[in-house]
Amino acid sequence: MPRRFLPALAAILLGLAPVVAVAAAPPITLMIQNHRFVPSTLVVPAHRPVQILVRNLDPTAEEFDSSSLKIEKVFAGRSQGTLFLHPLAPGRYRFQGEYHPATATGVVVAK
Amino acid sequence: MLAAMLIVFREMIEAGLIVGIVLAASRGVPRRGRMVTLGVAGGVAGACAVAAFAGRIAGLFAGSGQELFDTAVLLAAIAMLTWHNVWMAGHGRSIAQDMRRLGTAVSEGRRPLAALGIVVGIAVLREGAEAVLFLYGIATSGGTSIPGMMLGGALGVAGGAAMAALIYAGLLAIPAGRLLAVTGWLITLLAAGMASQAVAFLQQAGYAQAWSAPLWDTSWLLRDASLAGRLLHTLIGYTAQPDAAQLAAYLATIVMITALARAVRPPRRTAPAAAG
Numbered sequence: 001m002p003r004r005f006l007p008a009l010a011a012i013l014l015g016l017a018p019v020v021a022v023a024a025a026p027p028i029t030l031m032i033q034n035h036r037f038v039p040s041t042l043v044v045p046a047h048r049p050v051q052i053l054v055r056n057l058d059p060t061a062e063e064f065d066s067s068s069l070k071i072e073k074v075f076a077g078r079s080q081g082t083l084f085l086h087p088l089a090p091g092r093y094r095f096q097g098e099y100h101p102a103t104a105t106g107v108v109v110a111k
Numbered sequence: 112m113l114a115a116m117l118i119v120f121r122e123m124i125e126a127g128l129i130v131g132i133v134l135a136a137s138r139g140v141p142r143r144g145r146m147v148t149l150g151v152a153g154g155v156a157g158a159c160a161v162a163a164f165a166g167r168i169a170g171l172f173a174g175s176g177q178e179l180f181d182t183a184v185l186l187a188a189i190a191m192l193t194w195h196n197v198w199m200a201g202h203g204r205s206i207a208q209d210m211r212r213l214g215t216a217v218s219e220g221r222r223p224l225a226a227l228g229i230v231v232g233i234a235v236l237r238e239g240a241e242a243v244l245f246l247y248g249i250a251t252s253g254g255t256s257i258p259g260m261m262l263g264g265a266l267g268v269a270g271g272a273a274m275a276a277l278i279y280a281g282l283l284a285i286p287a288g289r290l291l292a293v294t295g296w297l298i299t300l301l302a303a304g305m306a307s308q309a310v311a312f313l314q315q316a317g318y319a320q321a322w323s324a325p326l327w328d329t330s331w332l333l334r335d336a337s338l339a340g341r342l343l344h345t346l347i348g349y350t351a352q353p354d355a356a357q358l359a360a361y362l363a364t365i366v367m368i369t370a371l372a373r374a375v376r377p378p379r380r381t382a383p384a385a386a387g
Contacts, residue, residue, distance in 0.1 A: 049320055060248030061165065063241060067335035070325075070352060071315055073177060074244060076166035081174040084315060086323035086354065098118065099245045 027051035027082070032062050032075065035100040046090040046110040055080040062104060066095035069108060112256075115263025116270070118245055122238040123271025124338075125345045126154070129234040131278030132301065133227045136195070136294035138283070140224055150228035154235025161236060162243035175316035181237065185309040188233045191226040192302040193368050196295055198223045200372035242267070297346070299368045304348025306360040314356065322359070325352035 030052050031038040044050045056062055056075040063074045064083065071083055088110035097104025130147060137143040161168065161180075169177040242264070249260050285293050313319045330351040333340050343349035348361055 049323075051317075060252055061244040062248075063245075067351065068330070070311055070350075073315065074165060074169070074241060076169060076244070077248075079166045079169060081169055081177070082317070084317040084320065086314060086320065086325070098241075099248055101114075 027053045029053045029055065030106075032056040032058055032097065032104065034058065035062070035097065035103045037095075037097065037104055037106040040106040042106065042108045044085070044088065044108055044110050047087045049087055050085040052083040052085065053080065054083060061099065063098040064095060065098040066093060066108075068093040069095060071095070112259035112263040115246065115249060115260045116266040119242045119264045119267025120270040121267075121341070122242045122245075123268055124274055124341055126231075126234040126238045127271035127274030128278055128342065128345045129301065130231055130272075131275040131282070132294065132297050133231050134275070134279045135282035135290065136298060137224055137227055138290065143224055143227075146224045146228040147231055150231030151235050153228075154232040155239055157232065157236035158239025158243050161240040162247065165240070165244060172316075178312040178316035181312045182309045184233050184237060185305045185312075188230050189302045189305050189309075189364065191230045191233075192298050192305075193371065195223045195226045195230075196298055196368055197371045197375055198226075199291070199295065201375035201377070295372075299365055300347045301345070302368060303361045303364040304345065306364040307348045307350065307353065307357040310357045310360045311350075314354075319356045322356035323354050325354050326358065328352050 028042055028044065028050065030042065032054065035058060042052070054064060054073075054075055056077060056079050059077045061074055061076050063072070065072050069085055069088075071085070073081065073083060075081055085108070088108070090110050093108040093110065095106050095108065130151070133150075134143070134147060137146075165177070167176075168180050172179050246260060246264050250257060282290065282294065282297075310319060314323045328351060333343065333349070333351065335341070335344065335349075335351050340349065340351070350357065353361075
């Protein structure tokens, strides 16, 4: 590989490395219970990466879906997982459980 | 029943679009209907398997198993689509269009066809897994009657098939001489959209976060969640809030496929230079 590509390659690899939790806020816990999000409103600091630990207490799967947060993840019944939100500008970002849209709704408020 | 139909249909839209494009791109190749059917059947079987193991997959890689699985599957689809376009470019337009006549080309034609079959299978697997999980959840919770749920799910799948038929019919309206070029571009954009989507999954799992701030927001123009937004998401990789990493992956995929196809193209016979 031509040597002149090495700096660009290094920059790309550094960008792809897992985020170092220097500026990240502590993880927030979100539960799915009886096809509802608990709590349904999450307050997060703006302009910082945020981790959300999701615990699905229901026996069946739910899909956390939000186009404004750019998150789409299925949580199998009685499982948990972590979502990484990109730094958010101040505002309200809605999310819903795609499998139970009538009851599973929530909003992330970034301040 | 209505909820089941809507949710399954939403998942099947993407798979339906890809099936339609693949059918148009493989027009004229013998037995392509069989390959597409195999792809769909394989995808359905795979979707059931993925749904059954969803919890275990998700638990891998410190909880990021699902995102990494989706990324790996998308990369495989991108590889297949790239390979298809490169193969078509390398073997020249005339052979690609005369596949029925050239005896040896029949077995050769199976190779890009197999690649497309795999792409179909992957699309059905990804979208189908979510649909299966959703339907299983309804079935076990007893909220809706089973027959109602099955009917709703079947209607949703039928809607996806209708989407495939629509785009296939639409593409066939293009004159045969240009169809190859158009499907070639559709396949390139399909792959680029998948690359952008794979980056989004990686970011969701905490990787590639350095470039994850949205560059712009066109939700006022077309929302991601609308029907047109989902269609364009699959067709050209539209997303209302792309970030730099997604844009880079999108453009890099287009450049890669175009450059590789151009590199393998057989030299054209040039017209004799004008005298004088």
